[in-house]
Amino acid sequence: MYAVSLGDGAELTPLEPWQAEEFLAHVDRGREFIGRFNGLPDVVTDLESSRAFLRSYAERAAADTGRIGAVRLDGRLVGAVVLRRLDVGQGIAEAGCWLEPSAVGRGLVTRAARVLIDWAVRERGIQRVEWWVSPENAPSIAVARRLGMSKDGVLRQSYLYRGKRHNEEIWSVTAPEWVRDAEGAAG
Known part of the structure; x- marks a missing residue:
């Protein structure tokens, strides 16, 4: 994957194991914020x-079972x-995201x-x-809606997270819906 402009000084770029130091600094900047709904800071x-x-995602990319991309703002x-999860044989993928607090509210996750x-x-x-998504994670639910996803259920x-059981909502979009919505937005 090469850099893709997201507009307004933002890009979607590769995120690879050699960037581990930069990635750790990013997680440290957002550790408490990201950790409200995402286990990344615990890992x-x-x-x-x-x-x-990052190596686990490089291995997933090599096996065609997952991907990760960095959201960058002004570099x-x-x-x-x-x-x-990316299961080409079954035609199913699970997408996810996170941001550090300084980047919230700019539409970066939706665009990426x-x-x-x-x-x-x-x-x-x-x-x-x-x-x-956690039912308490209103910003992530808003992203799912902006992506044209429908709530399938709860x-x-x-989900066991930090010693407590949580509900999870599943939202989804099918390929025909995705293509139709993309063509509608372009036309």
């Missing part, structure tokens, strides 16, 4: 765990979008996720993209 705690996390790493989802649908033939008490 990326030092340089080695940062490198291991600074401020977040990421991911395909946590559009690029990643469009790639999954048009290039990899994905038929359904899911967005799993998995009650399905």
Whole structure:
């Protein structure tokens, strides 16, 4: 993946293991904020765990089972979008994201996720993209809506996070919906 302009000084760029130090600094800047709904800060705690996390996504990309892209604002790493799961055989992917506080409210995740989802649908033939989110995470739910996703349902008490069981909402968009909405926006 090469840099893709998201407008307003923002880009979606590759995020690779050699960038582990920069990635750790990004996680440290947003550790408390990101950790409200995302386990990333519990996994990326030092340089080695940062490198291991990015290496796991490099391995997923090589195996065609996942992707990660850096969201940069004026060259600074401020977040990421991911395909946590990419199952080309089944035609299903699960997208996700996070941002550090300095980048919130600019539409960066929506624009970056559009690029990643469009790639999954048009290039990899994905038929359904899911967005799993805490019902308390209103900003992430708003992104799902802006991406044209529909709420499929709630998995009650399905996610153990920091010693407590949480519900998860599943939102999704199908390839025909995605293409129709993209063509409608372009026309």
